[in-house]
Amino acid sequence: DTGVSQDPRHKITKRGQNVTFRCDPISEHNRLYWYRQTLGQGPEFLTYFQNEAQLEKSRLLSDRFSAERPKGSFSTLEIQRTEQGDSAMYLCASSPFRSKGNSPLHFGNGTRLTVT
Amino acid sequence: DQQVKQNSPSLSVQEGRISILNCDYTNSMFDYFLWYKKYPAEGPTFLISISSIKDKNEDGRFTVFLNKSAKHLSLHIVPSQPGDSAVYFCAASLIQGAQKLVFGQGTRLTINP
Numbered sequence: 001d002t003g004v005s006q007d008p009r010h011k012i013t014k015r016g017q018n019v020t021f022r023c024d025p026i027s028e029h030n031r032l033y034w035y036r037q038t039l040g041q042g043p044e045f046l047t048y049f050q051n052e053a054q055l056e057k058s059r060l061l062s063d064r065f066s067a068e069r070p071k072g073s074f075s076t077l078e079i080q081r082t083e084q085g086d087s088a089m090y091l092c093a094s095s096p097f098r099s100k101g102n103s104p105l106h107f108g109n110g111t112r113l114t115v116t
Numbered sequence: 117d118q119q120v121k122q123n124s125p126s127l128s129v130q131e132g133r134i135s136i137l138n139c140d141y142t143n144s145m146f147d148y149f150l151w152y153k154k155y156p157a158e159g160p161t162f163l164i165s166i167s168s169i170k171d172k173n174e175d176g177r178f179t180v181f182l183n184k185s186a187k188h189l190s191l192h193i194v195p196s197q198p199g200d201s202a203v204y205f206c207a208a209s210l211i212q213g214a215q216k217l218v219f220g221q222g223t224r225l226t227i228n229p
Contacts, residue, residue, distance in 0.1 A: 004159070031215065042120075042205050042219025043160065056216065091159055095215060102148045102167070102215060107159035 002027060004108035006092050012114045013082055020078045021111045025094030032075050033105060034067055035091040036060065043091055043107075049075060050097060082115045089113075119143045120208050122220035130228055135193040137223050139206035142187065146208040150217065151180060151191045154203045163204075164191070196227045 005024040013019050025032045030051050035043035046065070047057045051072040061067075064082075069075040079086055089112050093105035121140045129135045137151075147168035152160035166173040166180045166189070173180050179192045193200055203224050207217040 033216075040125075040221065042207070042221050043217075044219070045216050048216065093159075102165075102209070104150055104162040104165055105215065105217060106162065107152075109157070109159045 004092055004094050004106055006090075006108040006111050008111055009109065010112050010114075012116065015084060015115055016081055018078065018080045019082060019113065020076055021090055021092075021113075022074060022076050023092030023108060024074045025092070026106055027073075028096060029094035029106070030072065030097050031095045032069055033093040033095075034075070034077050035093065035107075037089040037091060037110070038087075046077075079113075082113075084115045087113055087115045118221075119146075120206060120218050120220040122204075122206060122223050124223050125221070126224040126226070128226045128228060129196050131198060132195045135191075135196045135200065135225055135227070137191040137193075137204050137206075137225065139189050139191075139220050140187060141189075141208050143208070143218075144187065145210060146218075148209050148215075149180070149182060149189050150207045150209075151178075152205045152207060152219075153200075154205065154222070160205060193225075196225075198227050198229060201225060201227045 007022045033048040034046040037043045049069040064080045067077045089110040091110045093107045095105045150165040151163040154160045164175050164178045182189045203222045205222045207219045209217050
């Protein structure tokens with residue numbers, strides 16, 4: 001089963017350090033999304049790509065956050081100068097683009113970030 | 117501004133009975149609605165969806181009902197099984213465009229044997 005894969009599963013870092021997460025989407029999916037989930041809340045949209053183009057970013061995505069999808073396949077999410085408030089589960093999802101209608105997002109198992 | 121709300125943080129149901137999970141939304145522009153199920157340490161798994169042109173969609177034991185005038189949707193699980201114990205999220209988006217899902221806070225469903 002080639003679902004959405006995220007690496008690492010867990011990351012513990014000290015405040016002020018930089019971290020980078022990787023997401024490998026389902027291979028035939030050209031849309032890729034990043035979400036963040038904190039305890040007791042549903043996932044919140046951060047950004048999404050169609051192929052290699054980053055088409056939308058949430059205002060939740062501060063200047064310390066940057067996401068890339070250089071060849072339209074895997075994506076990375078980097079957080080610079082981490083803060084304790086960045087502690088959360090970071091979820092990646094992918095979906096095929098359809099010109100008509102919609103299709104559900106398929107999520108990976110996430111990367112849990114703890115900033116100490 | 118919580119555009120999608122699940123007002124029940126938890127629900128406990130007897131095995132074999134019906135589980136009903138509820139969700140309200142405020143944005144009348146939403147036209148595509150989904151339910152996801154989440155086990156601990158896993159990502160959300162898609163369950164069932166419905167577009168705003170329908171008021172009901174059924175898939176096996178799962179049925180989603182949409183009441184557009186009330187801006188309310190519900191998920192019915194019949195019969196409930198112990199493996200259904202999980203956190204359930206409803207989500208909404210626009211059919212055209214980014215498919216940017218807006219999620220509710222989740223309802224933890226526990227099925228008791």
